[in-house]
Amino acid sequence: MNNNILENLARASFEQTQERKLLLSEQELDQEVLKKINQFESEICPSKGFRFFQAIIQGKNDNSPALICECKKASPSKGVICDNYDPGFIARAYQEAKADAISVLCENSGFQGSVLDLKAVCQNVSIPVLRKDFITDPYQVKEAFVYGADAVLLIVSILDDQQLKVFLDLCLKLHLDALVECHDLSEIRKAIQTGARIIGVNNRNLKDFSVDCSNSLNLRNQVPDSILFVSESGFTSRTDIEIALANQVDAVLIGEALMKSDDKIQKIRELKGLVPSSLYEKKLNGLNLKKATPFIKLCGIQTKEDVDLINQYHPDRIGFILAPRSRRSVSIKQAQELSNFLDPTIEITAVFLKPDDEDCLQAVSFANRIQIHQPKDPEQICRLKQKIKIPVIEAFGIRSSQDLEAASRSVADEILLDASCPGSGKSFNWNLLKDYDRPFILAGGIDSSNIQQALSFNQIQGIDLASSIESMSPEGNIFKDQDKIETMMKLFKKEIQRIQDQAINPQTIKLQTNKYHRTNNGKYVS
Numbered sequence: 001m002n003n004n005i006l007e008n009l010a011r012a013s014f015e016q017t018q019e020r021k022l023l024l025s026e027q028e029l030d031q032e033v034l035k036k037i038n039q040f041e042s043e044i045c046p047s048k049g050f051r052f053f054q055a056i057i058q059g060k061n062d063n064s065p066a067l068i069c070e071c072k073k074a075s076p077s078k079g080v081i082c083d084n085y086d087p088g089f090i091a092r093a094y095q096e097a098k099a100d101a102i103s104v105l106c107e108n109s110g111f112q113g114s115v116l117d118l119k120a121v122c123q124n125v126s127i128p129v130l131r132k133d134f135i136t137d138p139y140q141v142k143e144a145f146v147y148g149a150d151a152v153l154l155i156v157s158i159l160d161d162q163q164l165k166v167f168l169d170l171c172l173k174l175h176l177d178a179l180v181e182c183h184d185l186s187e188i189r190k191a192i193q194t195g196a197r198i199i200g201v202n203n204r205n206l207k208d209f210s211v212d213c214s215n216s217l218n219l220r221n222q223v224p225d226s227i228l229f230v231s232e233s234g235f236t237s238r239t240d241i242e243i244a245l246a247n248q249v250d251a252v253l254i255g256e257a258l259m260k261s262d263d264k265i266q267k268i269r270e271l272k273g274l275v276p277s278s279l280y281e282k283k284l285n286g287l288n289l290k291k292a293t294p295f296i297k298l299c300g301i302q303t304k305e306d307v308d309l310i311n312q313y314h315p316d317r318i319g320f321i322l323a324p325r326s327r328r329s330v331s332i333k334q335a336q337e338l339s340n341f342l343d344p345t346i347e348i349t350a351v352f353l354k355p356d357d358e359d360c361l362q363a364v365s366f367a368n369r370i371q372i373h374q375p376k377d378p379e380q381i382c383r384l385k386q387k388i389k390i391p392v393i394e395a396f397g398i399r400s401s402q403d404l405e406a407a408s409r410s411v412a413d414e415i416l417l418d419a420s421c422p423g424s425g426k427s428f429n430w431n432l433l434k435d436y437d438r439p440f441i442l443a444g445g446i447d448s449s450n451i452q453q454a455l456s457f458n459q460i461q462g463i464d465l466a467s468s469i470e471s472m473s474p475e476g477n478i479f480k481d482q483d484k485i486e487t488m489m490k491l492f493k494k495e496i497q498r499i500q501d502q503a504i505n506p507q508t509i510k511l512q513t514n515k516y517h518r519t520n521n522g523k524y525v526s
């Protein structure tokens with residue numbers, strides 16, 4: 001993998017470590033280490049240590065893998081996640097909610113963490129604590145020990161074989177557990193060979209920050225049962241946890257979803273399956289799914305009259321088409337002006353075809369999302385995601401299942417699946433969508449005859465209409481037609497109501513339980 005992001009974080013973490021050495025030299029730290037070892041030995045309980053490993057074994061049960069809950073103020077992809085960050089306080093809430101272990105981000109440049117956060121957490125809880133960091137210096141392992149951590153993260157891709165071995169040996173000496181993070185099969189092999197007892201697979205691709213929970217599940221079978229398997233990142237709901245459970249994951253590591261939650265205790269109980277999660281979410285069982293009611297987007301808004309109609313019928317999103325050659329196009333300036341009249345609770349998507357980065361950057365002033373058809377170059381989506389702070393949608397014209405596969409690999413925040421000739425009012429062959437497992441927005445020829453089918457797809461996030469809400473005037477001009485907007489909005493709302501009513505029918509829920517299980521080749525299936 002492209003290790004740039006990882007390497008930069010590792011370098012930053014290393015530099016932070018060198019700075020701390022100026023305050024406490026390695027020799028002095030070694031003294032502290034010795035003191036603590038002596039303390040251990042004088043204590044009555046000689047088996048102290050390796051508590052993280054034990055906590056996972058004891059924490060997992062038939063209803064849930066063990067939960068490792070993370071304290072994380074910020075992340076390189078999301079910026080600040082938690083404003084009033086008090087790791088000690090958060091850790092106490094985790095413990096109260098019966099988390100099995102706690103992970104504390106200590107890196108400063110990308111995560112705004114510190115070893116002091118680790119210290120604060122260790123002072124506040126009795127459950128095991130993991131130092132989450134980019135460890136490349138033994139000093140960091142010793143520090144973790146002295147501050148009271150029970151485990152450290154070792155990331156295989158930033159360590160050579162020799163270093164990994166040295167660090168694992170040091171952990172063993174200090175009775176610390178090591179969570180050995182791997183990204184692919186070769187790293188897993190290396191970890192196993194070096195003697196890792198706990199292997200973690202990150203669902204977040206650190207090349208582009210995309211999250212795919214199937215990444216760890218697909219690698220599950222490569223780790224023998226004698227080694228604990230931790231699935232890291234991207235877990236947001238009870239459904240995600242159930243899928244991990246069905247794939248014999250021993251523990252899951254959850255950060256962002258908890259940090260964002262106002263009621264952490266309740267969220268952990270929900271993740272553990274101790275309180276029912278939203279019933280509708282259960283109905284839409286799926287990996288990585290945005291478990292919201294599907295939205296409707298009306299696309300190709302061009303005039304003030306259109307905006308008035310939109311405000312009246314209130315779809316969830318609208319689209320301004322900024323591709324110059326479309327018959328529905330508006331300029332960036334027009335879109336900016338029209339957006340001033342739009343009800344602010346309606347989201348705006350700026351739709352581009354082969355855009356320059358510059359145009360997309362300009363659209364940020366009025367749009368909530370950017371949608372790109374045919375990126376200018378293969379890196380554009382990834383680049384834009386880093387440059388602009390709003391979600392990026394990549395649109396795909398679908399002719400075959402290969403096109404769908406390409407879409408599922410997209411690094412965009414959302415994907416939109418359309419006919420190969422967007423805006424033509426034609427649909428592609430929706431039969432191809434059967435078994436498609438990435439959430440998607442559907443576009444192309446959605447009208448009163450097929451809206452019900454469109455909303456019935458398991459992974460549907462939203463639908464996007466243009467042609468079916470338009471008519472042609474006697475002069476041959478195409479315009480947004482109030483009657484048609486009304487018809488489509490009514491049909492949409494009726495269908496959503498029907499889906500929601502169905503979701504609270506207990507039978508539907510029962511059928512969905514344990515939908516995912518493992519096959520021989522380690523792939524999850526539904």
Ligand SMILES: O=P(O)(O)OC[C@@H](O)[C@@H](O)c1c[nH]c2ccccc12
Pocket residue numbers: 070072132133134181202232233234235253254255256257
């Ligand atoms: O916030 P999330 O998506 O729940 O992810 C948590 C954790 O897995 C993630 O922070 C992480 C996994 N591996 C890492 C390595 C370094 C820093 C951070 C991480």
